[in-house]
Amino acid sequence: MIFAIFIPLLFALFVPLLSKLKERIHTGIFVLFIPLSIFLYFIRFIGKDFVPIKQTYQWIPSLGINLDFYLDGLSLLFILLISGIGTLVVAYSIYYLDRTERLGHFYVYLLMFMSAMLGVVSFDNIFAIYTFWELTSISSFLLIGYWHFKERSRYGAQKSMLITIFGGLSMFGGFILLSVIAGTTSIRELILHADIILNSNYLPLALILILLGAFTKSAQFPFHIWLPDAMEAPTPVSAYLHSATMVKAGIYLVARLSPIFSSYEWFFIIVSTFGIVTLCWGSYMAVRQTDLKAILAFSTISQLGMIMAMLGFGTKVAIFAAVFHILNHATFKGSLFMVAGVIDVQTGTRDIRKLGGLFTFLPITATLALFGTFSMAGIPLPFLNGFYSKEMFFDSTLQLTQSGNGIAQFMVQIIPYLAVIGSIFTFVYSMYFFFGVFGGKKHTMKLAKSPVEAPIGMLIPPMILVLGVIGIGLFPNAFNGTFLAHAAEAINPLSSAGHIKFWHGLNTPFIMSLIVVGVGFVLFKTKNVWKKIYDILPGRFSFNKVYDQIIKNIDIVSTKITNKYMNGSLGTYISLIIGAIVVVTGFVMIQTGGFTISFDNLAEITIIELTVAVLIVIAAIATIFSNSNLAALLITGVVGYGVSVLFLIYRAPDLALTQLVIETVSVVLFLLAFLHLPKMRKRSEKPPVKLKNIIISVGFGALMTLVGISAHSSNWFEPISDYFLDTALPIGGGKNVVNVILVDMRGLDTLFEITVLGIAALAVFTLIKLRKDKEEAD
Amino acid sequence: MEIIISILAGIIFAVAVYNLLQKQMIRIIIGTVLISHAAHLFILTMGKLKRGQPPILSEGVTSYTDPLPQALILTSIVISFGLTSLMLVLAYRTAQENKTDNMEQLRGKPNE
Numbered sequence: 048m049i050f051a052i053f054i055p056l057l058f059a060l061f062v063p064l065l066s067k068l069k070e071r072i073h074t075g076i077f078v079l080f081i082p083l084s085i086f087l088y089f090i091r092f093i094g095k096d097f098v099p100i101k102q103t104y105q106w107i108p109s110l111g112i113n114l115d116f117y118l119d120g121l122s123l124l125f126i127l128l129i130s131g132i133g134t135l136v137v138a139y140s141i142y143y144l145d146r147t148e149r150l151g152h153f154y155v156y157l158l159m160f161m162s163a164m165l166g167v168v169s170f171d172n173i174f175a176i177y178t179f180w181e182l183t184s185i186s187s188f189l190l191i192g193y194w195h196f197k198e199r200s201r202y203g204a205q206k207s208m209l210i211t212i213f214g215g216l217s218m219f220g221g222f223i224l225l226s227v228i229a230g231t232t233s234i235r236e237l238i239l240h241a242d243i244i245l246n247s248n249y250l251p252l253a254l255i256l257i258l259l260g261a262f263t264k265s266a267q268f269p270f271h272i273w274l275p276d277a278m279e280a281p282t283p284v285s286a287y288l289h290s291a292t293m294v295k296a297g298i299y300l301v302a303r304l305s306p307i308f309s310s311y312e313w314f315f316i317i318v319s320t321f322g323i324v325t326l327c328w329g330s331y332m333a334v335r336q337t338d339l340k341a342i343l344a345f346s347t348i349s350q351l352g353m354i355m356a357m358l359g360f361g362t363k364v365a366i367f368a369a370v371f372h373i374l375n376h377a378t379f380k381g382s383l384f385m386v387a388g389v390i391d392v393q394t395g396t397r398d399i400r401k402l403g404g405l406f407t408f409l410p411i412t413a414t415l416a417l418f419g420t421f422s423m424a425g426i427p428l429p430f431l432n433g434f435y436s437k438e439m440f441f442d443s444t445l446q447l448t449q450s451g452n453g454i455a456q457f458m459v460q461i462i463p464y465l466a467v468i469g470s471i472f473t474f475v476y477s478m479y480f481f482f483g484v485f486g487g488k489k490h491t492m493k494l495a496k497s498p499v500e501a502p503i504g505m506l507i508p509p510m511i512l513v514l515g516v517i518g519i520g521l522f523p524n525a526f527n528g529t530f531l532a533h534a535a536e537a538i539n540p541l542s543s544a545g546h547i548k549f550w551h552g553l554n555t556p557f558i559m560s561l562i563v564v565g566v567g568f569v570l571f572k573t574k575n576v577w578k579k580i581y582d583i584l585p586g587r588f589s590f591n592k593v594y595d596q597i598i599k600n601i602d603i604v605s606t607k608i609t610n611k612y613m614n615g616s617l618g619t620y621i622s623l624i625i626g627a628i629v630v631v632t633g634f635v636m637i638q639t640g641g642f643t644i645s646f647d648n649l650a651e652i653t654i655i656e657l658t659v660a661v662l663i664v665i666a667a668i669a670t671i672f673s674n675s676n677l678a679a680l681l682i683t684g685v686v687g688y689g690v691s692v693l694f695l696i697y698r699a700p701d702l703a704l705t706q707l708v709i710e711t712v713s714v715v716l717f718l719l720a721f722l723h724l725p726k727m728r729k730r731s732e733k734p735p736v737k738l739k740n741i742i743i744s745v746g747f748g749a750l751m752t753l754v755g756i757s758a759h760s761s762n763w764f765e766p767i768s769d770y771f772l773d774t775a776l777p778i779g780g781g782k783n784v785v786n787v788i789l790v791d792m793r794g795l796d797t798l799f800e801i802t803v804l805g806i807a808a809l810a811v812f813t814l815i816k817l818r819k820d821k822e823e824a825d
Numbered sequence: 826m827e828i829i830i831s832i833l834a835g836i837i838f839a840v841a842v843y844n845l846l847q848k849q850m851i852r853i854i855i856g857t858v859l860i861s862h863a864a865h866l867f868i869l870t871m872g873k874l875k876r877g878q879p880p881i882l883s884e885g886v887t888s889y890t891d892p893l894p895q896a897l898i899l900t901s902i903v904i905s906f907g908l909t910s911l912m913l914v915l916a917y918r919t920a921q922e923n924k925t926d927n928m929e930q931l932r933g934k935p936n937e
Contacts, residue, residue, distance in 0.1 A: 748839025755831030
């Protein structure tokens, strides 16, 4: 059973081979059998006596990450939606996509998405869910950017990628928090340990992070902006991903985790608020759109907001209504997207201003659209499923009783009004969609093609979905006890809807529905009068502009910052490096009391050493002020020879010897180089730069002095040199201990030091000898 | 005396860093030479100064100076000599190719 999830992914491997045959057989025909067989496999689980099924497959057991397949009512609902609508979408795409398209790519992405989505809804392990969650983001990115030669497609793909991955990562953070708090990675065990999570201090953080993931994926306000831009995808993709499946992943996640959080008051406040606001804003904005798919995109946003709000309510009625509406929305919205695609293909445009009066030209399409839009509007007719769930939605808003803090109580007061307002606009855009395309006068001269009815194969998939709309509408109870009730019980064990009835009597929800239809009708008829309101709200403001500004500014600011410190000047880099060393080391020394000074155990001070030291200091400082090559060379030499004298005084004959020789050779080298180097110039720094340089260098010198004194003043353990002194003769066979160390005890150092010299010599030779320009001249 | 040598090393470090911050390549090289001198003095000081005879074993001597820092410094002197000579040649070639020894003018090409 668990392998059902991977079948699309495995089949995707063979699609490239099959797509070679596309001139003879459309690749989609092969693909069609995959979702169909999954659908048929899972449909047999529908039934009154369904019990959850569990299967485990070990993946990373050491981290507690396993592929725990868990099939309960909610998973079953989503699996059937994914595979069922997947089948129809593949069938539709066979007619929609021409054989000249890159079909192999399309079906590989689509199958990848199918596997990912099946994985999200059927695994019990949060990290497995996260893995598949990101796979849906990636495959959705690929599908939105399918026509990658279009600039808008790339923009939409990037935008959806950035927003959903942002949400996905924060959700990952929330999952990690949950698993750390409760000590388990299984959702069912998390639900068992809900009390630990609810008492944790990290509860708000975990909740917000997870909800961020759910809200971005399900296009909740204000993260909804990616969905309208994702409409650049081919229409089958829009129908599948952006109406029926992927955008419901966030809904699924909230539903899945609501047994943990539902008793937490802020869960109700946050989820309901975002849901209701999304419902109102989405439906309000949908009326403004002129592109058919954009209307449907905002409509999807608004309907998702409604489902999210119901999940937030968490009452028995609300949960059942949410589950019911997930099913209903998938049927009518899928069919509407397919209808929009048909109109696009048959007329050559999706702009509603150019369309009109198509009823006589596309009668079948128009009939399908009629059922879809009227169901979406929630018109009270017994064969439209949208009405039932909307009625339950109104019912659930009225049944809210939240005690507790003021915000929750205030929300309980206003939610029914907002729900009615959102539904009124839903009615308006549904009518606008239907009558804008099919009603009114025909102005076919504006169209690129003369419209004729689509081939029947293209109409069958939306027809099946519309049959679903009608079927659920006429026999809602056929789906209730066997199917929907199990899904609702998975979210809230207490929720069972009882009997779904069309006629409840003249109660408040029905009156609300009548208000929606009445006011909606008036608003639709007077649309041209009040349309100006969109110039005031949102006016010129839009969340897209905010997003674009953020993206642009991230670019500008990071460029500015980088150019500020990566300015190509060596002086700046050295200042930064030395400055950082001084500040960090100094800070640590002060913080930890690292500075110690002790005057015992010091060597005595003699005049001769002092004289040499003073001489070195004078010579060193003079290097700064000398402006002639020769003088600079000589005083640098003085420092070197002074150091060798100090070596001599401090009983280091080998050092003194080496230093003397090397200093002499260095002086010769310097002389040679100076012959060719430009003359030394006067230092020409501006006073502020000079001050900065002085501060940095004096700071570094002072720090090193302090480190030296502190290191000398703290004696942690005896040096190991006695060993060298004792064993130099018996083991090393030499009396000069320094030389024995160099060649015997630590001979490896010497080996590589010789290598360093050799490489330096080679490098010098190459630098002088090899000239690319000279070779080219030859 | 160790404290005085620490201060001496600190002064050389300061002068060296100041030279490193200059624009002319010669001054930067002088800075690196000075920094290695300071480091050598530093290592020598850490091993305690003058606690006996030079570390060459001979009859009747019981106290020697610490031989280990000396071995380390010897290695370091040779390596810094190798680097200095390489840098000098590099500076010479750079000045020859680019007709300048001002580090502020040697910035490479954009997007390089």
